[in-house]
Amino acid sequence: MSSTSVSRRDILKSLGMGVMAGGILRTIPAQAAEYAHHMVMSEKTAAAGGAYAPKYFSAHAYKTLQTLCQTIIPPDGSSGGAIEAGAPEFIDLITSENDAYQLKLGGGLMWLDETCTDRYGKPYLDCTPELQKEILDLIAYRRNAKADPGLSQGIEFFSFLRNMTADGFFTSKIGIEYLGYIGNTFLTEFKGCPPVPGL
Amino acid sequence: MPEVIRSPKTYDVCIIGSGAGGGTAAKVLAEGGLNVVLLEAGPPLNPEKDYKEHVWPYQLAHRGVGVGAKQGGLNDEFLAPNGFWDIEGEPYTQAEGSRFRWFRSRIVGGRTNHWGRIALRFAPVDFKSRSSDGMGDDWPLSYEEIAPYYDKVESFIGVFGSQENISSAPNGVFLPPPPPRCTETIIKKACDQVGVLCVPSRLAILTKPLNGRAACHYCGQCGRGCISASNFSSSQVMIPPAQATGRLTLITGAMAREVVVGKDGKAAAVSYVDKATKSEKRVYAKAFVLAASACESARLLLNSKSSLFPDGLANTSGVVGRYLTDTVGSGGGGYFPQLEKMPPHNHDGTGGMHMYVPWWKFDRKNDFLRGYHIEFGGGRGMPGVGDFGDACDMFEGYGASLKKKLRSDYGTYIGFAGRGEMIPNPDSYCELDPSTVDQWGIPVLRFHWKWSENEILMAKDMQETFRAITEAAGGTYLTQTSAEGSKPYGIEDGGVIIHEIGTARMGNNPRTSVLNSNCQAHDVKNLFVTDGAPFVTNADKNPTLTIMALSWRASEYLIAQAKSGSL
DSSP: OOOOSSOHHHHHHHHTOHHHHOSSOBOOOHHHHHHHHHHHHHHHHHSGGGOOOOSSSOHHHHHHHHHHHHHHSOOOSSOOOTTTTTHHHHHHHHHHTOHHHIIIIIHHHHHHHHHHHHHHSSOGGGSOHHHHHHHHHHHTOTTHHHHOGGGHHHHHHHHHHHHHHHHHHHTSHHHHHHHTOBOSSOOSOOOOSOOOTTO | OOOOEEEEEEEEEEEEOOSHHHHHHHHHHHHTTOOEEEEOSSOOOOHHHHOOTTOOGGGSTTTTSOGGGTTTTOOGGGSOSSEESSOTTOOOEEOTTOOBOOOEEOSTTGGGGTSOOBOOOOOGGGGOHHHHHSSSOOOSSOHHHHHHHHHHHHHHHOOBOOOOOBTTBOOOOOBOOOOOOHHHHHHHHHHHHHTOOOEEOOBSBOSSOBTTBOOOOOBSOGGGOOTTOOBOOIIIIIHHHHHHTTOEEEEOSEEEEEEEEOTTSSEEEEEEEETTTTEEEEEEEEEEEEOSOHHHHHHHHHHOOOSSOTTOTTOTTSOTTOSOBOOEEEEEEEEOGGGGGOOOOBOOBSSSOSEEBOOOOTTSOOSSSSOEEEEEEESSOOOOTTSSHHHHHHHOOOSHHHHHHHHHHTTOEEEEEEEEOBOOOTTOEEEEEEEEEOTTSOEEEEEEOOOOHHHHHHHHHHHHHHHHHHHHTTOEEOOOOOSOSSSGGGOOOBTTTSOOBOTTOBOSOTTTOSBOTTSBBSSOTTEEEOSSTTOSOBOSSOSHHHHHHHHHHHHHHHHHHHHTTOO
16 A cells, blocks of 8 residues: 555554554564563663673674664653663664664664765764764755765665664653653543643 | 374364354353353463553563564554464465455454454345345345344443444444544544544443443553453453353364264264364264354365265355455545644543444445445554654654654544445455465465455545545545555455455355355254354445354354254
């Protein structure tokens, strides 16, 4: 279906009927989900100082990933950023289990360092904040590929990372609070739409 | 083949499948005094362990999307267990040029664990289609004959709704409907403007306590399974009373392979594979109720070949597997700016829509025959992985401004899903694949599928209606579809809406139908089919409520027949 901005998922999920009408689903046993949950928790506590030991990314790549995530969703007056939300851990875990993501993100981070080295003589993390902003401003917008087709792979990578960072942030405790989602609780009465002027 | 292990006793009835049809039969038959054995291909269900109700995404390492997020970003970790588009070792095939998807739930309760709880009665006209427009066939029973069973089912399982006196959406026995969400208030107003009916929806979710089950607590998570059984599932609502009689034997992990016929031409036993031991077992009974799902029951009949029934059991008509239909589905969505101003509030509600659009153009000439209804929803649901990709792609950039935009954009979309009637056609059917067996050695189904022009015109009308409603509300309709491509006007592939039915249809003529109006095989009088297979038409209504009404009715008939010694 050639849907543009509203994904089929959004629609089905909002209808609460994704299960019965959705795309490709496969439910994993509950035990596996519980296992996965405890897995990251236990590894966080097991590692020295509570630091997360990346499963897929090298130390350097993971540091770059963290920096990019935090740049995409930074802390502000109302909430922490992507790092505080655990987005890099989430991305690393999923990527460690998915070959396609390894190419997109692992390869994408390599592309970024190589491109920075070509342009600025050093990998991304060693660049000045001004240079970091310069390259990100190039790969954060699809239209820039028209002027410089050599950026298109970087744009694709950044778009994918931006989506995953948003996923990681907005499904975290602080991200959900930041959005203002209220629910997932027991109510004895559902009141419906509150009084809103003009509605 | 090692020795077949026989059941020590002969049951009154053997039911195959524990979903909507099988669960209803189990309850009615066991409460009616019969000794029942129920075979289920999947494992038992343990709500306390299996359900992910009230779990937040951040409480799972994969945030709900599962290992490797390999299911297209769907939050499958949250779903009630064992509903699958693909089952390892249990394939099905598609004929060249056909696209058909088959959702199967291998678990006690079957797909009632996973359905949308939408519980709509067929209307009187839905049983008289051929008389109305010359296409398809009439049912061998009328709305008036099935209506008392709709009453019984609704009274027992609990369905909320409202009496609307709409000819396409009959009144029923309803619990009070929940109040509309903001998204629903907006759409209702827009529908009023463009002359489209919009009324409280009808879902099998309790808004008042019923039969020992608690009322809904409005967490919006029916799809995960409900610990308090406030929504309907066969596993939590039909099976327990059957078990309470002491006359139900439930055998899980039992993959039925063949219905064995005796010398007298009656069904005598079911051979099944015990999945745990991979051994062949056989259970004997005086009567059999197939409720394995329309296509799975057709498969079982086609695989039950004997010298008496060389083309499959109860298939002297040759129509087992034929007349396969699914619902016509096309979806889309739009952006509604007024939702940006909505103050944060609890929008969850029940696990489905509180309002819907029943078929409203029944009083005029349309470009297509039959009709459709519209389901819709959106707004400030619990955030999930994959919910922000579209907005990220739209806004681009990064940093503080992106973060703010994503927040103001959250909850501003409403999606629509049209659900329409498909008329059976000769190019849509299932049959045994001549070259493929599953891991249990059982020949699998091969699907043939084709939409006809009528359905495509219906999908076109759906898209136009979604746009008209969205624009009347001041929104922007974002879905783009066209007549071109493999999915004209967004029409989904066959099977995707998971309303596949009709594969052992009922009728008065044994040469053109498999069952009589009591779901009893014309050829084999102690054999019944009570899932979606008996349906003659696939009205725009979701089939589950009608499956239960038919099964209840067939089960009462079976009891009467058993008591009079006629089986």
